[in-house]
Amino acid sequence: MPELPEVETIRRSLDPLVVGRRIEAVEIRCRQLRRPLDKDFAGQLVGRAICATGRRAKYLLFGLDNGKSWILHFGMSGRLFLRRSFPAAGAGTAGKHDHVIVSFDDGAALVFHDPRRFGLMLVDEGTTCPLFDGLGPEPFDCDAFDGEYLKRLGRTTRRSIKDVLMDQRVVAGLGNIYVNEALFACGLRPRRRLSRLTRAQCNALVESCRRVLREAVEHRGSSISDFLDGVGRRGGYQYKHHVYDRAGEPCSRCGSTIKSVVIGQRSSFYCPKCQS
């Protein structure tokens, strides 16, 4: 589910509600996420106050008062939401797939819910966590992610632009929705090889990624079927999608039928007339 805009939306919705609060208890109902939760996961959180929220790529971070961070990844189906008043641990009111419940001293709690359990959670240094080692630049980092960067990459790879932009080592935070939308925005087909793009096309591609992501954040993310922010609100950007999940529908710009192809095991969508 969550790509950069959704994670950022969750962060913004929770920031004013959790910063400054102290964690009183952590209930683990299922340790088995993408990787099993560390044995001491709960111990590293209990008693700590949350000082700040942050985001790196698709990871959400809660900065703690001991300098470490509670780091979460949502995989495909993860959610995090605040329950204003959560009954004591073991009260039996947690829902199915509510795997971890982090309670504050007034009874409110952050609930991590993840049916597919592709999510990830740990406590580590927010800056040097090994999970972040291989990540590429943030899309909004204009110094590191620019047309020249893509052009240079294109000299050493035969990969498609869809494949490259999906690669978190190249640029971190885009996923299937926003790569498809960014490619529509700059009129390039997903199968185009990066090596065949002109410098101007590389520049346009970078700008399209940033614009689509910025607009998606402004609309508080895309709720395709189940995305909700930290206080249970749906996003609105799904109504702005031009191609994602619109195979067979008319292009909003020219009326041609949106096509779908599979690239790297993921569905890709494009308008055969607007994109070349």
Added chain:
DNA sequence: GTAAACCTGGCA
């Protein structure tokens, strides 16, 4: 590169 793996749920 491409496929399969990790999981559950929804839909045709």
Added chain:
DNA sequence: TGCCAGGTTTAC
């Protein structure tokens, strides 16, 4: 019943 899904990792 089978296929698909916002992601990532691992193995041919």
